[in-house]
Amino acid sequence: QVLMVESGGGLVQAGGSLRLSCTASGLNKGTETMAWFRQAPGKEREFVASTRWTGANHYIGDLADFVKGRFTISRDGKNSMSLQMSTLKPEDTAVYYCAARTYSTIDSRSGRWDYWGQGTQVTVSS
Secondary structure, three states: OOEEEEEOOEEEEOOOOEEEEEEEEOOOOOOOEEEEEEEOOOOOOEEEEEEEEEEOOEEEEEEOHHHOOOEEEEEOOOOEEEEEEOOOOHHHOEEEEEEEEOOOOOOOOHHHOOEEOOOEEEEEEO
16 A cells, blocks of 8 residues: 655745655555646646656656746655745645656646645745
8 A cells, every 4th residue: 555645835935945745655666656746726636747767766857847947856766756846936826746656657647646645735925
């Protein structure tokens, strides 16, 4: 059984930074893809970033266009990842979820992911 836990959300002013972390107990192969999604009130859950295995101990990050240049994703071993968020905007306000899937590929559709955390709130004030 996989249990995913997020941490690091909070309240920050526009232009500020936050770092989110996710640890997934039960992910042991190291080939699973991990990702961040977010969901704002009244909106659908959307893909933010992912980190996928490309061989040996190497992972590559992928970012949604609307966070490129502001967010950075990193993989911290087989079952942990972080999302460094900078230059935050009020429109980044959402519940951020970490997710994982057993395939070494990404998919922006939330229904294609196998495991989910409970989410952590990020609020950016103007």
